[in-house]
Amino acid sequence: MKIGFYQYRPQFGRIKANLNKVLKKLEGIDADLIVLPELAFSGYYFSDRSEALSLAEDPGNSATVNALTELCSRNDFHLVTGFTERADDKVYNSALLIGPDGIEHIYRKLHLFNEEKFWFDAGDIPLSVQEVRGARIGIMVCFDWVFPEVARTLALQGADIICQPANLVLTYCQQTMLTRSLENRVFSVTCNRFGADKRPQGELKFTGRSQLVAPNGDRLESAPPQREALVIMDIDPAQAHEKHITKHNDVLADRRPEFYRTLIEH
Structure with a gap:
């Protein structure tokens, strides 16, 4: 399976220009799954909630989604992209799984970072796994990395690959995602932006350094901190089916959930 990411610098508020940049860059690319950054077309640093609403789109009636669907159809691939989603009077920091036939899944960011709490409504769609060409895909967004429960939940649901659109301003995530991949024995694709809003x-300022990580925690590919990068590579999703970290230790089967009740009681 050919998967990867496109790291670039969205221009704040210039949805059409950002869309055209993506359409031009990804046209003709041989891939199965490509991850784009968080809030990939609107930009990130809103002044207030009303500005976020003004730049948000209803994915069911969106010229951006229509153009991305056509891109997927022409090139026979899937995208996971950050998206500023409007739903009536609510606005979400979302990620869309788009294929040749349109939207296949919407994920709304569960854990809002810092000032995002002033702009967005918290996600309300349960974590789930979708199938893309025989591989099982889980989605998280940026600051979800701080909460190991997110990646673990996706792994327990059978994810082979965790896709993470991001607009990272802290410097810890990329290293932490090595651990998230290792402790769940899954591939992860973190697509970050660079530049500044x-x-x-x-x-x-955003940190770039998008990456693709293997189930053993090895970083397979990494982008520079402040430069555009399109990376596509071959992986075998079946490697994520092997959950043994030693001959006698399976990272999922060895769990003792009866001793983890505090996780859901507090």
Whole structure:
């Protein structure tokens, strides 16, 4: 299976320009699954909730989604992309799984980072796994990395590959995702943006360094911190079916959930 990421620098508020950049870059690419950054077309650093709503789109009636679907159809691949989603009077930091026939799944970010709590509604769609060409795909978004329960839940649901659109400003995630892959024995694809959003309220700088990680925790590919990068590589998703970390230790089967009740009681 050919999977990868496209790391780039979205321009704040310029949805059409950002979309055209993606369409041009990915046209003709030989891949099965490509991950794009968080909030890939709107930009990230909103001044307030009303601005986020003004740049959000209903995925069921979106020129952006239509163009991405056509891209997937022409090139016979799937995308996981960050998306500023509007649903009536709510706005979500979402990720869409799009294939040649359109949207196959929507995930709404469960764990909002810092000022995102002022702009977005918290995600309300349960974690789940989707199938893409025989591989099982789980989705998380950026700050979800802080919560190991997210990756573990996806692994328990059978994920082979965890796709993570991101707009990372902290420096810990890329290293932590090596552990998330290892402790769950899954592939992970973190697609981060680079550059900065310079807004009236301040500036946020993003760290780049998108990566693809193997189930043994090895970093297979990594992008530079401040440069565009398109990476596609061959993997065997079946490697994620082997959950043994030693001959006698299976990272899922050896769990003792009867001793983890505090996780759901507090």
